[in-house]
Amino acid sequence: MGVYKHGLSKTRIHNLWRKVIQRCTNPKASNYHNYGGRGITISDEWRNDFLAFYHWAMSNGYEDGLSLERINVNGNYEPSNCKWIELHQQCRNKRDTKYAEINEETRPLIEWAEIYDVPYKTVMTRWYRGQRGSDLVRPSRATKVS
Structure with missing residues (x-):
């Protein structure tokens, strides 16, 4: 399969997608222990196809400045478990929230x-x-x- 050029590789959303893949799949990533190390994965659909992630994001409220949140903090990065929210809201949905x-x-x-x-x-x-x-x-x- 050849390289598909979508013109989005330097965008914030592409960078976010790459970071999600890294923290879920690369044991050398600094925060892997909080994600992949705990068994959290990214769906094959998103991992293997940036445009699938991109189209989901655009049809589910993505805007620059929003953060990708897993609704269930112990669940995977997949369409049914993710949404876009403001960062200050995301800080309330963490494993250590009291x-x-x-x-x-x-x-x-x-x-x-x-x-x-x-x-x-x-x-x-x-x-x-x-x-x-x-x-x-x-x-x-x-x-x-x-």
């Missing part, structure tokens, strides 16, 4: 911090000290003014 249940609803700690307007650092400190539930987002003690 969750808490408050009022029978489970959310990442960062979301609880935003909802209750409590500094995220405060919520995380409380989490690591063993506090759970509404104790994570209670208002801080008021300081006395003399």
